[in-house]
Amino acid sequence: MGQRVRREARVEGVVQGVGFRPFVHTLARRLGLAGHVGNDADGVFLAVEGSSEGVARFLDALKAEAPPLAVIDRIEVTEVPPLGAARFDILPSPPGGVANTLVSADSATCADCLRELADPGDRRYRYPFVNCTNCGPRFTIVRGVPYDRPRTTMAGFALCRDCAREYADPADRRFHAQPVCCPACGPRLRLGTAEGDDALRVAVRLLGEGRVLAVKGLGGYHLAVAAASEPAAAALRSRKHREDKPFAIMVPDLAVAGDLCEVDPVAERLLTGRRRPIVLLPRRRAAPVAPSVAPGNRMLGVLLPYTPLHHLLLTDFAAPIVLTSANVSDEPIVFRDDEARDRLSGIADAFLTHDRPIHVRTDDSVARTFRGRAQLQRRSRGYAPEPVVVGQDFRRHVLACGAELKNTFCLAKGRHAFLSHHIGDLENYETLRSFTEGIEHFGRLFDIAPEIVAHDLHPEYLSTKYALDLAESGTVEPVGVQHHHAHIAACLADNAESGPVLGVAFDGTGYGTDHTIWGGEFLLADLAGFRRVGHLEPVRMPGGTAAVRQPWRMAAAYLGATDDTGDLDVVRRHAREWPAVVSMAASGVNAPLTSSAGRLFDAVAALLGVRDTTNYEGQAAIELEQLADPAVRGGYPAGISAADPVTVSGADLVKSVVDDLRAGRAVDVVAARFHNGVAEAIRGVCARLREATGVGTVALSGGVFQNVLLLDRTVDLLEGRGFRVLTHSRVPTNDGGVSLGQAVVAANTTGPVRQ
Numbered sequence: 001m002g003q004r005v006r007r008e009a010r011v012e013g014v015v016q017g018v019g020f021r022p023f024v025h026t027l028a029r030r031l032g033l034a035g036h037v038g039n040d041a042d043g044v045f046l047a048v049e050g051s052s053e054g055v056a057r058f059l060d061a062l063k064a065e066a067p068p069l070a071v072i073d074r075i076e077v078t079e080v081p082p083l084g085a086a087r088f089d090i091l092p093s094p095p096g097g098v099a100n101t102l103v104s105a106d107s108a109t110c111a112d113c114l115r116e117l118a119d120p121g122d123r124r125y126r127y128p129f130v131n132c133t134n135c136g137p138r139f140t141i142v143r144g145v146p147y148d149r150p151r152t153t154m155a156g157f158a159l160c161r162d163c164a165r166e167y168a169d170p171a172d173r174r175f176h177a178q179p180v181c182c183p184a185c186g187p188r189l190r191l192g193t194a195e196g197d198d199a200l201r202v203a204v205r206l207l208g209e210g211r212v213l214a215v216k217g218l219g220g221y222h223l224a225v226a227a228a229s230e231p232a233a234a235a236l237r238s239r240k241h242r243e244d245k246p247f248a249i250m251v252p253d254l255a256v257a258g259d260l261c262e263v264d265p266v267a268e269r270l271l272t273g274r275r276r277p278i279v280l281l282p283r284r285r286a287a288p289v290a291p292s293v294a295p296g297n298r299m300l301g302v303l304l305p306y307t308p309l310h311h312l313l314l315t316d317f318a319a320p321i322v323l324t325s326a327n328v329s330d331e332p333i334v335f336r337d338d339e340a341r342d343r344l345s346g347i348a349d350a351f352l353t354h355d356r357p358i359h360v361r362t363d364d365s366v367a368r369t370f371r372g373r374a375q376l377q378r379r380s381r382g383y384a385p386e387p388v389v390v391g392q393d394f395r396r397h398v399l400a401c402g403a404e405l406k407n408t409f410c411l412a413k414g415r416h417a418f419l420s421h422h423i424g425d426l427e428n429y430e431t432l433r434s435f436t437e438g439i440e441h442f443g444r445l446f447d448i449a450p451e452i453v454a455h456d457l458h459p460e461y462l463s464t465k466y467a468l469d470l471a472e473s474g475t476v477e478p479v480g481v482q483h484h485h486a487h488i489a490a491c492l493a494d495n496a497e498s499g500p501v502l503g504v505a506f507d508g509t510g511y512g513t514d515h516t517i518w519g520g521e522f523l524l525a526d527l528a529g530f531r532r533v534g535h536l537e538p539v540r541m542p543g544g545t546a547a548v549r550q551p552w553r554m555a556a557a558y559l560g561a562t563d564d565t566g567d568l569d570v571v572r573r574h575a576r577e578w579p580a581v582v583s584m585a586a587s588g589v590n591a592p593l594t595s596s597a598g599r600l601f602d603a604v605a606a607l608l609g610v611r612d613t614t615n616y617e618g619q620a621a622i623e624l625e626q627l628a629d630p631a632v633r634g635g636y637p638a639g640i641s642a643a644d645p646v647t648v649s650g651a652d653l654v655k656s657v658v659d660d661l662r663a664g665r666a667v668d669v670v671a672a673r674f675h676n677g678v679a680e681a682i683r684g685v686c687a688r689l690r691e692a693t694g695v696g697t698v699a700l701s702g703g704v705f706q707n708v709l710l711l712d713r714t715v716d717l718l719e720g721r722g723f724r725v726l727t728h729s730r731v732p733t734n735d736g737g738v739s740l741g742q743a744v745v746a747a748n749t750t751g752p753v754r755q
């Protein structure tokens, strides 16, 4: 026996409502230690006393063996003299609960609950709402804080005696599990007049008959059809008015995911982990998936069941199903029962639903892997509202309102940036309501009263208007953050760095400080400011937003008055409108200037016959990436000016594309050479900027870098030249990450940004 010692410790992070106190209790008893553990406003506090070896082992295990839903930010240990304590106690929470606690994200059904679900002898056998301290709904059912049952959507379900006993027993897996329930006391499944297992049986039969099923999930309604059935997938697509956007597929297990797609080890961890995003995976050639599921796409979005209901449905149906957010076109996911019946009646043939209300609509998250790391493209269910921990403190409370498309907002204090769930495109009333209600909800949950409100510079964004309205009240200081600076700052925060870096922000649209539309930007940036040190040469967008929906207009803008374009297919396809669009670009009337990289990709996509009009944002560029042959090396040259800021000629790339097309080169080769050319131009500009500034770290951000071919080539080329390259992982590279960037910039800026 070593010397007797006592240590007090504070544990911060997501440590309440996740079984942390019982875990500490069990661990201390196993090691023969005395002491206590309790919750307070900052997390968990504890004391352990006993042999020095035992205490050392306890402190090692505290983080290493923490319960699955715990996210530990910080453990602070203090040495104190032993008190001669003899037992270990769990201290009750203070009356009225504890404010300021972190709410955990919704979590996939754990292995213990799955065993109960499949065990005919268990009282929760085939119960679609089984959950415990280690799994189940959280964020989507929380109405307020402190987090306890009366402040969740489980408030209306009184615990039966058996559930109450489990809830009160520190040795039970369901000790203080707020959503605990069972068939005797919990929510019920329903389909029409059928309940429980009968409802499931009908659902499975309907799927087998090729019907469209609305299924109430964790964060909203989904629409489901058999993934192998072309008539079913086609019917869903036409009823949903979703012409081309790929549907996600839920598969019964990992083995089936492997039948459909190539699954690398990082993807495997994402698929089977507790957060369960949709994972974008390279599809196998012979994958038995109906063509209408993901038309013309080399990738499939795949996810594994994450609720007990999904597990039952997939086990019984025993084949992959399409599982796509229930909404019409670009509206947000439907989550209220009455709303579901109204809006989905023309789409779904039947509703598999239940009586546990959803408080916050939350879409599925979307991830992919890149060089052994996960990359989130949409950070929502399973991640929100857990904070992104940043490198330095927010000294004042910050609200960042995000961008217009793929909106998220962010509330921040301390070292925590509470990035919201995916709100969506802020262009209709429903989304705007989610946005404003979401901000209020987060403010209450995390006890944040903003002193600073950060916003985009675009005066017409609804998020900007919201921020400026809020600032009108006089108590909140507005800080405008340039869109691409926010992207680069988000990438810095994502990597817990502060710069300076050479930021490459490539996306579709962002309001520039010169009031033109930016989107192909090189910024010398840190968290406090930036200088625009390079960009793509601006071109006209004939027809403004019409050019976003019709990429062929960008081809016209790039080719401009070049004579003899009549032989090009894209010109022939639009022979009637072409001259007018070209002269619109030449005159500049209704044709704003843009340095957007997204629009350059659009122009090339149209030239290669990939797409003349788009049905969703970024579609042309996504399909251009699909077309490119990754085996092709070598890229087209682009002129780089010696001016300050440096400019890159997109027109040079377009000209090479045209030359190769005329030479009869295969389009997959041309598409690849274009990608490689863009990557080489980025390397060329960064090399020149490094000479001028001495900065050797590059941060890549913006929606264009969702293009993995481009990202891969760019990182290769930059690293080959000795650059250190930062890319996104924890937050999206697209506009979903902008609010985080705004928040850290605002925190590092004393007044409004004026560049």
Ligand SMILES: [Zn+2]
Pocket (backbone or CB within 6 Å): 109, 110, 111, 112, 113, 114, 130, 131, 132, 133, 134, 135, 136
């Ligand atoms: Zn569980």
Ligand SMILES: [Zn+2]
Pocket (backbone or CB within 6 Å): 159, 160, 161, 162, 163, 164, 181, 182, 183, 184, 185, 186
């Ligand atoms: Zn019960």
